Amino acid sequence: MKMDGETITLKRNLTEWRFSQYPKYILLPIDENHDQVKSNIKNVVFSEVTPRPLQRNIRLVCASEDALKNILDMDPDIVNREEFTEFVAGKKLPYGALPVAHRYGGHQYGSWVGQLGDGRAHILGEYVNRRGERWQIQLKGSGQTPYARVHDGRAVLRSVIREMVACEACHSLGIPTIRAAGIVVSDEAVIRDIYYNGNPRRERAAVLLRLAPSWFRFGSLEILSKSGELTVLRQLVDFIIKEYFPDIQLTDENRVIRLFSEIAHRTLDLVAKWQGLGFTHGLLNTDNMSLLGLTLDYGPFGFVDSYDAGYVANCSDGEGRYALGKQPDVVVWNVGQLAIALKPLLTLSQQVHMSHILKTLDTYCKNKILETFLMKIGLKEERWGDEQLVEKLLDMMQRTGADFTSTFRQLAEVDSKQLLDKTVLEGKWSLNKLQEVSQWSVWVQKYRDRLNAENVSEEQRCARMVKVNPVYVPRNWILQEAIADAEKNDFDKVRLLLKIFRNPFEVNEEAEILGYSAQPPSWSYGLKLSCSS
Known part of the structure; x- marks a missing residue:
């Protein structure tokens, strides 16, 4: 097979494909x-x-063809082999596997809950691909581990479909994320109370094949610090620096400070990406925060439809702690908990240095989010008044119920000189809603003035905007339709979604027929998601 002008050999079976002989994690206490x-x-x-x-x-x-080919060096036809299905199901472990479950703790809804860990996930081993990238291969839903607590160790079909599609879609949308390579389902029954209301039901167990450079999270360090296991904490911190942050030298006496600063800023860059795409992480606990700045453990996530800063993806979040508009503040708070976990490794002067870094994070995050939204409306240079320009647009969207994703995309598709032309806007179902408020014409004039001030041509504006404003995102109703079919053993729509979300910025004929860029159906606004999975 030829890719990017290079002839490569993709593995056609699991006899040819194998894990690295020595996964790096064997250097840590097991x-x-x-x-x-x-x-x-x-x-x-x-x-x-x-x-x-x-x-x-x-x-x-x-299965994700992209993940198979470009991460695992597997020929996509490998999915037709029974051994691949058995691999994802946990029945056939390739040569070199060393299955482990990771121990971590976490703050959940703002409170420390102690030891958690991978209760139903197994890291099988590490694979170094043809690009020299090291990936940890994990099964989710593959049975109980020492950290299962009272859980049965299984995952259900609906939850792994949501995570699989979200992982691959977020990757294509430009959001740093873990990846997903495949799903298998069985007739093994598990019991779940989806809304925790005393109405449990039988569901089918499934396993998700997940990929990440590392599964370390804030809680990986928190559990060691909170438990006073400082020798292991220092060992793990140095391991993380050596393996994942090569620009930081182990001989640097300020290496922990540098590590913290890098993690903090990567994490805030991530939340700015989320905000720019209307993505709401439903369970933004510290045990779900990657140390590499990746979107991790999707759970009850949601891409907001009608824009609402108070949108809560998880119906279990009764107080709205993780609402869309609160996520930047929550992430900064989570980063503060990471700082506390690292504090025992710091001298007094280093602790002062860390406190100074913490004080800058709110401003850094706000600036990254503003930068993200300026790109969404076709601007590159930040100028006085830009924050108000963005805030006013979002305010009008919230007041009119305009759709987040479609409003920005349609704004890219209409000439700025025609934004007050009612006939033109009638063909744009979401953007058209903004005409309902009297401030729309004032905003349009300010927007035009701002474009002129930066000397942005219509061609430049549109070209910039279509690159960052997708046509499609994995909305809850779209996922729910695919899940409903899959529960009847019809997997065509799930596979179609993976195809569509390979290129979410391009119009897809099949997606248009299914209405994926149209106004969401009325029934979709009542969809509820919980942590049950």
Whole structure:
């Protein structure tokens, strides 16, 4: 096969494909008393544990061709082999596998909850691909681990479909994220109370094949710091620096400060990306915050439809702690908890330095979000009054119920000189709503003046905007339709979504027929999501 002018050989079976002989994580403390569910484990980063594979009538739901080819060096036809399905189900582990579950803790809804860990996920091993990238391969829903607590170790079909599509869509949307390579489902039944209202139901167990350079998260360091395991904490911090932050020298006495600063700014860059695409993480706890600045553990996420800064994706979040408009502040708070976890490794002067960094994060985050929104309206240079220009647009969108994704895309498709032409706007179902407010004409004039001040031509404006404003995002109703079909063993729509979200910035004929860029159906506004998965 030829890719980018280079002839490469993709692996056609699991005999040819194998893990790296020595995963880097074997250098860290691993609890070898595996296959035991424990309430508390000390002085380890991982526990060795064998997956419990799905057994009954296993079938492949979908696979990401991009992840298979460009991360795992697998020929896409490998999905037609039974051994691939068995691999994702946890039945067939390739050569070199060393299955472990990761130990971590976390703050959930603002409170420390102690030890958590991978209760139903197994890191199988590491794979170094043809580009020299090292990826950790993980199964989610592959059985209990020592961190399962009272959980059965399984994941259900609806939740893994949501995560699979979201991972691959976010990657294409330019959001740093973990990746997903495939899903299998079985006839094994599990019981879930979806809305925690005393109405449990039977669902089918499924497994998701996930990929990430690392699964370390804020909670990976928090659990060690909170438990006083400072030797292991320092060991893990130095490991993370060496393996994932090569620009920081282990001989640098300020390496922990530099690490913190890098993680903090990557994380705030990430939340700015989320804000710019209307993405709302439904469970923004510190155990779900990647140390590499990746979107992790999607859970009850949502892309906002009608713009509302108070939009809450997770119906379990009764107080709206993780509402769309609050996410930047929550992320800054989470970064503060990371700082506390690292504090025992710092001298007094370094602690003062860290406090100075913390004081700058609010401003940094606001500036990154403003920069993101200026790009969405075709501007590059930040000038006085830009913040008010963006805020006024969002305010009008919230007051009129204009759709977040479609408003920005349609703004890119209409000549700025025609933004007050009612006939033109009638063909743009979301942008048209902004005419309902009297301030629309004032805003349009200010927008035109701002474009002129930067000397932005219509061609430049539109070209910039269509690159950052997608036609499609994985809206809840779109996912729900695919899930409903999949629960009847019709996986065509799930596979179609993966195809569409390879290029979410381009109009797709099949997506248009299905109405994916049209006004969401009325029933979709009542959809609820919870942590049940």
